Amino acid sequence: MIDIHVLAKQCLAAASVEEKLARSAEAAASIAARDFRIETRAEPEPIDQPGRPSRPRLVPARQLAQRGLGSAEGRAALVHAVAHIEFNAIDLAWDAVYRFRGMPREYYRDWAQVAADETRHFRMLSARLAEMDHAYGDFDAHNGLWEMAVKTSASCLERMALVPRVLEARGLDVTPGMIARLRAVGDERTVGILEIILREEVAHVAAGSRWFEWCCARAGVDAQETFARLVAEHARGVLKPPFNTAARRAAGFGEQEINRLMRQSAA
Numbered sequence: 001m002i003d004i005h006v007l008a009k010q011c012l013a014a015a016s017v018e019e020k021l022a023r024s025a026e027a028a029a030s031i032a033a034r035d036f037r038i039e040t041r042a043e044p045e046p047i048d049q050p051g052r053p054s055r056p057r058l059v060p061a062r063q064l065a066q067r068g069l070g071s072a073e074g075r076a077a078l079v080h081a082v083a084h085i086e087f088n089a090i091d092l093a094w095d096a097v098y099r100f101r102g103m104p105r106e107y108y109r110d111w112a113q114v115a116a117d118e119t120r121h122f123r124m125l126s127a128r129l130a131e132m133d134h135a136y137g138d139f140d141a142h143n144g145l146w147e148m149a150v151k152t153s154a155s156c157l158e159r160m161a162l163v164p165r166v167l168e169a170r171g172l173d174v175t176p177g178m179i180a181r182l183r184a185v186g187d188e189r190t191v192g193i194l195e196i197i198l199r200e201e202v203a204h205v206a207a208g209s210r211w212f213e214w215c216c217a218r219a220g221v222d223a224q225e226t227f228a229r230l231v232a233e234h235a236r237g238v239l240k241p242p243f244n245t246a247a248r249r250a251a252g253f254g255e256q257e258i259n260r261l262m263r264q265s266a267a
């Protein structure tokens, strides 16, 4: 019988790109196919930084160069930025499996499935970068996603709110604009990849919504009030219109909640 927390930790620890991808795909497949053991005795250890390659260099977000999409370099930098998000998303999914103990089996199956999707997303973008004569690591990147993982490591409720329902949901908002800008410069190959990713990310945010509500019910707190408070405390700057309201609805955001997001972002 496999121990999912041990598997998740091995995926987090993997430092080279190839090892991270191979372990992640393998672990997700075995969790989907087999019965697994849920270890509830041991406490999870804090992870300051999961295993990662020495490049890309991590810098503060404000130091990242902004390039237009008119040049090949600018388009490669955009594909690299999305690849970096997907690489982090692999670790975020495994950390959701590793860190939060005593959740229902379906919770662990959901996040292992997300890890499998993120692994595939990274591979598609990495292949696209190679076509552009680049590789993951060629441009600088920031560590904002993992920083949010550390911030929410004590609470599954906060993690579900602030990672899938804020950060991944932000991806739903910004990807249509990226697709339009890439289409305008004729980069249909990247457009095709981003369309697949956008479609599949809806399911990740939906899983976040389901488990956030589950955590709220367990804690006996109101989901909408709690989400609004967490956004106000930790993520106000992340919310910027235009919102992809259709995708957010499909991912479990209610009408009232979408209206409230619009008010919060305008405040």
Ligand SMILES: [Fe+2]
Residues within 6 Å of the ligand: 086, 089, 117, 118, 121, 197, 201
């Ligand atoms: Fe993804």
Ligand SMILES: [Fe+2]
Residues within 6 Å of the ligand: 089, 114, 118, 168, 201, 204
């Ligand atoms: Fe995702």
